[in-house]
Amino acid sequence: MMLGPVSWILLAPLIGAALLVCVPSEQVRWVRRIAATATGIPLLLALSLIFRYDPVAAGYQWVDRIPWIPSFGIDYHVGVDGISVVLVLLHAFCAFTGVLVSYRISQRVKEYAIFYLLLIGGGFGVFTSMDLFFFYLFYEMAVIPMFPLIGIWGSKKDRDYATMKLTLYLTAGAVMALIGLLTLYTLSPVKTFDLIALREAFLRQPLPPATQWFLFPFLLFGFGVIAPMWPFHSWSPLGHAAAPSAVSMLHAGVLMKLGSYAILRIALPLMPAGAVDWLPWVAGLACMNILYGGFVAMAQKDAKFVIGYSSSSHMGYVLLGIACLSAIGLNGAVLLMFAHGIMTALAFAAVGHVYDQTHTRILSDWGGLIRQVPFIGVAFAAAALASAGLPGFANFAAELLVFFGAWESYRWAAVAAVFGIVTTAFYMLRAVRTGFYGPLNPKWTGLKDATPFEKIPYLILITVLLVVGCWPQSLLTLIQSGTGPILEIIQQASVGVLP
């Protein structure tokens, strides 16, 4: 059977990992080349899918299906719809630029690359799976390699605690979600893990509202842990801080999006009545994310913790967008997943570049760096301004949509959300001011700016942010074709639930 492009996106990093096993670990150059190829091919394929996806036809396209365990209704079943094609592209960008940034890694390069590629394969798997069994499998595959990646290549100070906490926390959430998924499976009339079949079955014969109300939180909070929903967020800033830069890039850029993606993809369409009941609470928690994360970020002195808490704050906007249950909010949420992923990858790459040479991430220890490393300084400032919602960057367009959506659905939350960008400006500009402006700290006169090769990942990420920021409709048309059907299900359910 011929495999389609989606399968190759998924397989390329896994094949790369398998090849690496056979390469002697002294051949560092070959290891790097294989890793770059194994992530470059998915990036090219993802770009071509973005251009070729047909938003008018909508639905899943380039579907591959291979029966695996028919008696349980488990198939290898992958494809992309308007939402996942955008997130696959995000993942491909973060993965490829992450490999380029990882060229600085010199310790146990081969093992690092293998785990890294496994992680990437898991991410692609989650975004493309149309079968719940494989979805869960890939979800775990994206989480578990974090344990060695942080534990071995992380910064020495806090990696043991961070890696234990991250893995245990995410696994606990995943198990909670698994309980929900298995219950859904047993309750479904069709006995299949096929997401489409389940969706149609539950559409014809919805679960009783009480069951949905009971079951929805399992998926919501189970996946919410990785989202990361307040107050289950504390694994994430520490995890970012301890991880090596490329892992932080993937972790904050992509992994955190898996949670909200799973809520959007599985919880909402399968239990629409539960969603209608629970999402107002999510809006409240999202505001806690936004404001709490913002204020805690203001008090941080460590650059990675600032970005870490900022991420948890900005993922609040994603949750808020989903909670709106409107076209504006959902599209804004997905666009923000993309925008925030790229922006945060950029920020972590820049911080990592400085950290690798200074071995400190305390902002006040840096001081005036933009004079010494102008390119990296500009990259960091660009990320900071993008994060603070400067128009022209994709984050602004996405957050604007979330504001408009929230203003319709939860006006009080919209006020909190708009205030959130004030807090973002506070801590981001403070970080730029403390770390990069002011007189140059004489300790860092030997710091090296990015070489032309090292500039490539930054230029890619900044270009993506600017292109999508000036022309958000390019992605929104695709996203809309994916969120539209989900919203229809919700609307049908709320008509059914509300007499």
Place this chain on the structure above:
Amino acid sequence: MVTPALLLFAPLAACAAIVGITRRSRPLSAGLAIGGMAVSLLCTVRLFLEFLNGHAHELQYSIPWITLPGLTLEFGFLINEAALLMSGVVTGVGLLIFIYSVGYMAEEEHRSRYFAYLSGFAFSMLGIVLANNLVTLFIFWELVGACSYLLIGYWYQKPSAAAAGKKAFLVNRIADFGFLLGILLLWSYSAGHGEAGTVNLLALQERLAHWAAAGQLDPTILGWIGVLLFCGVVGKSAQFPLHVWLPDAMEGPTPVSALIHAATMVAAGVYLLARIFFIVSAVPSTMELIAAIGGFTAIFAASLALVEPDIKRILAFSTLSQLGYMVMAMGLGAPVAAMFHLTTHAFFKALLFLGAGSVIHAVHGNDIWKMGGLLKKMPLTGWTFAVGTLALCGIFPFSGFFSKDEILLAAMEHNRFLWVIGTITAGMTAFYMGRLFFVAFLRPAASDSAQHAHESPAVMTGPLVVLALLSAAAGFFGIPAFLQGAHHAEHHGINWGVAGLSTAVAFAGLGLAGLIYLKGWRPAAGLLKKLESPGRWLSRKFFVDEIYGWINWNLQQGLARFLALFERWVIIGFMVNGTAKLTQLAGRAVRRLQTGQLQSYALSILVGLTLILLWGWRP
């Protein structure tokens, strides 16, 4: 379509080309920036001629930007008389300042960066001017803020410059919090009566007029919309209580202060009020608030300028004060007067700032008490500065006289109290400008550097002369008549009573300044003693910065620190690590059962068996 697009995008193209290509060549970068600006100016002139010939009155072009079910946002231009006038100010004054910068920044190491920022600013500013809807306007509003941030912090190695840039951005961000909420509220309000929400200015105008005719306007919501949108104006135009960023913004290079923090960007707030005049003017109490804030800022800022020793900061306070006049005029329902004053102010304030720059360039310092005698040493700078001073003081026949008169006239008609405030402010303006001019230019030189000052090169004095001509003559250009196309039926003509009084007050202010600073007249010792304490309040700017600093440190940073501790001890320490500890303890407890000793296993089997038997044995 092509002309306005070229008008907007020429500076952006220049900016991109500088960043991408000519970064290393300073003359090429400067040339590109000036060329881009000249293209914009030519486009403006062309559109202007079309308007004058009556071929056009109101042009709108737009393309969709975001289209989703329930939300349509467009990107587009709306060109009317006010927009053209503003565009002329931005491109005309901008071009002069770009040229001036070539001389002023000649010794700068990274001049390309400077010209890239300036071009980026021109693009953003023109975006505000041309935007046909509030979201597009907001986009450029933020971009302008970012360019201002970058330009204030241009000398980023200086901690004070880095801090000032950050402060400007943050204060504006706080104001934009209200502005954005206002846009959202307006959008949802406009969605009533079966129509989708819109942020397009023309559509809104039509809809509001329609509803007003049908008596369907809700003054409470409309009032809220007006106040929230006005928040943005308060930030960008640095009105009290958000005025604190503008004096600090003088940390930027002086041409930047002239262009951004005097002539154009800070006037964007006033321009916004002109654009949304049909919204704010619908509710009288909103208008009263606007007029009151403007009037208060006018006199408040003028009082701060009385004691300031830094030449740029005097001009900054003066800018605040004049912006207060314009905002007050808007609140009094006289948008034409406000826009007129905006235009003349752009000319003479840019002139004054560039003149100050020329002086600073010569004496290497900002303190007016270290200057003196400069009129002889730098005649071109000195005489053009004198023209600017007279225009600012509102002396006939300089341009400021006509525009200030229109504002005072509107005040006289609608609000006598504000008219008194405005007239007193005119006197204070004349006093502090007289003080500045006499001390810096006419008194004997007070330092070595002033002694050896030289006139600046022609590339700097040329723009000064052009601006001086504009400042002197702009009153006769018929700007109000041109604007009448946009706002019909406004009072016109000079009221000699109002004008005579304000002129007399201005002469009195100048005379008093001359008496004190030229003739060395000293008031009686008793009076001097009495003036000491208010003087301290003035020189500390009424402690507003200190109060904000206290709030910032104690409330905002306090909350941040509290939440960080909460995160550390409650969320992580108690909840997360607590759970982990509990699990460990449970593990330790259960471990006792797995001792590996046969005896204890046997014992537990015995005990367990007994318990089961006892439980099962129920007679």
